[in-house]
Amino acid sequence: xxxxxxxxxxxxxxxxxRNPRNQGLVEPADLSAKGFNPFxxxxxxxxxxxxxxxxxxxxxxxxxxxxxxxxSASIMGELIKGKSLEEAEALVELFKQVMVGHELxxxxxxxxxxxxxxxxxxxxxxRIKCALLxxxxxxxAIREFQKSSD
Ligand code: ZN
Numbered sequence: 001x002x003x004x005x006x007x008x009x010x011x012x013x014x015x016x017x018r019n020p021r022n023q024g025l026v027e028p029a030d031l032s033a034k035g036f037n038p039f040x041x042x043x044x045x046x047x048x049x050x051x052x053x054x055x056x057x058x059x060x061x062x063x064x065x066x067x068x069x070x071x072s073a074s075i076m077g078e079l080i081k082g083k084s085l086e087e088a089e090a091l092v093e094l095f096k097q098v099m100v101g102h103e104l105x106x107x108x109x110x111x112x113x114x115x116x117x118x119x120x121x122x123x124x125x126x127r128i129k130c131a132l133l134x135x136x137x138x139x140x141a142i143r144e145f146q147k148s149s150d
Pocket of ligand 1: 037040041042065066067068069130
């Protein structure tokens with residue numbers, strides 16, 4: 001797939017691509033957004049439902065595209081479940097930082113879990129948009145939600 005990415009990391013990415021988690025849209029959804037990466041043709045539709053304390057209780061998505069875009073979105077769904085919107089946004093920011101070269105601390109790598117497998121994608125600039133697609137879509141969904149609940 002990508003020359004130079006660690007084999008173990010490729011395994012994690014391929015596993016999520018073959019068996020994406022949290023498939024199927026949440027209805028009715030409190031948050032939803034669609035993302036499209038024209039450079040690669042990747043698409044992600046993200047929906048989520050909040051519990052009474054404002055945490056992401058249900059996450060559902062549909063998408064198609066390259067392994068990196070779909071694996072990143074799948075891992076994201078697993079990571080954000082149970083998180084508050086603030087916590088989810090902090091993860092978006094952290095992952096964006098990683099894509100522009102931020103070296104993860106042990107603590108941060110812990111927070112990102114399997115997502116750390118995508119760290120090496122930053123060495124392939126044309127694929128960074130693929131890795132970030134699900135995350136930008138999440139950010140859009142959170143912003144829309146916050147705008148509508150003001
Ligand atoms: Zn892609």
